[in-house]
Amino acid sequence: MEAVEQINLIGLKDEKPQPAQKIWKHKHILDLDDFTSEEIDLVMQTTEAMHEILSRPIKKVPTLRGKTVVTLFYEASTRTRSSFELAAKNLSADISNLTVSSSSVTKGESLIDTLETMEALGADIVVMRHPYSGAPNLASKHVKASIINAGDGWHAHPTQALLDMYTMLKHKNSIKNLKVTIIGDIIHSRVAHSNIWSLTKMGADVTICGPSTLLPKGMDNPQPYFPKVNVTTDIDKAIKDADVVMGLRLQLERQQSGLLPSIREYSRLYQITEERLSKADKGVIVMHPGPVNEDVEIASTVAHGDKSVINEQVTNGVAVRMALFYLLAGGSRNE
Amino acid sequence: MAKKVIMTEADIKRTIARISHEIVERNKSTKNIILVGMRTRGVPLAKRLASNIESFEEMKIPVGILDFSLYRDDISSQDIPLVIKSTDIPSSVDGKVIVLVDDVLYTGRSARAALDAIIDLGRPLSIQLAVLVDRGHRELPIRADYVGKNIPSSKDEEIEVRLTETDEMDEVAIIPKPGREG
């Protein structure tokens, strides 16, 4: 059995039995903006336990027997859906998948109708991906089931950010004071947005970097609406001494809408290359939520190189989602 | 009703010494034994049993830690879920004698969960159960192989086990259930 790495935990003594409910307050997971650092800690700790299960020959525990998880995807994403599906299956939940083509999304009425149908079918947890920001928030107001946001528009992707943090913790002692640089299309990235919330809550020193057309608006004075982070268009400055460098997927249609002159120019100015990484901290890790446009946002040698933890992110995704299912199934009862 | 001390520090020490001997006696040898502490207070008890056995058998006894939270049957009940931790058992359980160690045996539901959790890890030769206190009121057909002390109790009472490792002192006491009136 592999040695279990000690996760740095704030505020939780190792051997005291802690009622999770005193820490965990969420019925839904919509974004990380309303998470406390204690809750994020609890997720990390629970993820560690789930990670251990994934290393067993039998990766299945009976925890959620009799619970029904429904995945409702208005955008295709085999990776994310499979990750949730595996997580639910490992916990012995019943799972049912529904894909709705995003072209049929015209009215929220249909979203609410769909959710009500699912609830009538006995869904306890609905995992939802939607092209419109805030759709999970709308859903959470109209159903009794717990909603997990699996990515909504440009808004949030909380489970991705939590698995990113867990991956960082596997390589770094603590998130506090960790220098994390996120590079790319920040304004349209729900992954970046959720990471900014979770990382700043845990005390990381976050820098966002990209072409000025792809940087979020209002970052000169973001509080209290959004965390304060360093913002730069200079990739070399952003990478210098970084402990973690995270790339983001560049949607190629950004060029068509005139936000970028060309993909070639973007790669030249903002690609994460070996050479640029040499200015980072020696122990730097490179992350990416996938799927990677190789040699656009990250050089293929870097994506497959020894600093890359991109594949670990995928495994950790299952563990994080198991942890969240567990916490929601336990925590939602006192509503 | 006030708190009533059932076992003192000295009682606990004697009891653990006795169970240590019983484990060795019953299994003839210590070769295949893994002591597995059930979180939370089963863990220090397992460690104490191991060091006791080591003192007279002169052989290292492996100690594992088991978190059976994910096997509980009450995730949807009013019980509060605990913060779960990793299960950490130092070797494969296949062909081993697993001695589960817990502080209190009550309804038997934790033991049932722990049995399932162990069985999911492999195929042990046998599984045994050691508890410091058996308070009765079983809801499942489960009994312990090693019992420190039988304490007949009412359901309106709680058995409070305190151990220096987790609670700064050794003591077993019987107390009225908190927060219940009439």
Next chain:
Amino acid sequence: MNKSMLIKNGRILDPAQDLAITGDLLITDGKIKEIAPDVKNIPADCTTLDAKGMVVCPGFVDFHCHLRQPGFEEKETIATGSKAAAKGGFTTICCMPNTEPALDNKATIDFIKATSASEACIRVLPIGCITKGRKGLELADMGELAETGVVALSDDGSTIADSRIMKQALEYSLIFGLPISDHCEDAMLSNGGQINEGIIATRLGLRGIPNAAEENVIARDIALAKLTGARIHICHISTEGSVELIRNAKKDGVRITAEVTPHHLTMDEEMVLDYDTNAKVNPPLRTKKDIAALISGLKDGTIDIIATDHAPHTENDKLCEFAVAPFGISGFETALGSLMKLVHNGDIEIHLLLSKLTVVPSKIIGSKFGKLGTLNQGATADITIFDPDVEWTVDTKEFYSKGKNTPLNGHKLKGKVMATIFNGKIVYKDNSVKLGV
């Protein structure tokens, strides 16, 4: 209803004649007969209304609203909209032509006039289209529209993108002296935006609408108005930059007037933080800094009037993902309560507020439809009576409007309309008001 009515002991305020007295107001035959501290010659069959502690002022005039009829009767009709307006203290409302079909010819205007005559409890004045079908391509028959009786011309939410067409529309409007009322939005810049561009849009992951989308078109319109000498009216301005542009244009002698809505004056972008589609409005709610600039614009006369932009939608229309929800706030019934906050906070004087709701919009409309917005002796008895200090909680279930779409549901407002009199008749009365004989 009796032919005469005496409103007693009210605080009578009429910005048109700089009048502020406490006393009585007598109405006979639908006209204002007398205002005095103590009216003596009371007709025998006179109805009395005790307005002690209340403000008595000219009926409010709303230069910008949407009644949705014809075409969208599920959202509002002339009957329900006018009833809601009366509850909000309005006695004259000007409805925008973004109906289906659009109000771009005599037939549709006649329909509005006929329906209003039979179903509206107050005065409804239509605004005609600038271009056919509001498509921004060919001018509508403005002469016919003017003769049929429109108060202004507007393509409403569809800003004329082609500056040449806009220039020609302004030039042509000179024949009739009608103002061109423009919803100023550069659609290429707003680009499907949902809320104010800035940190809240970043937080919510919604596309932002930059200030420049509005200011860009205002700047163009100013240049064109200056060039042509025509009258331009700027709808619902929302930014500090817009105030500045209009202030300078006025200094420059351009024939420009401007309006602001109660919601842009009293609510900022924070209202959408929970993806509340009821706070989704175009132009979007902006920042506190913009609100301060709008208030200063009201005070120095840069902004001429307050108009509701009452934009009712059904609950289903708004019960959806933020990005697909329609823009608009149902505004008639919360207008006064919202605006009185500015008075209670000391931001503006009550006389100023009332002038923006009465005499100034009447001046923009002109005298064609009668002497509106004043309590002058002999004027039509359009009167609003409100209690400036009563606190009430907005409950959209009590709305007369079909549109329950307001972010103010459940909010407390201070200041409430107690009675609305149109043409000498009570068209709305709060339950607490008792009439005597």
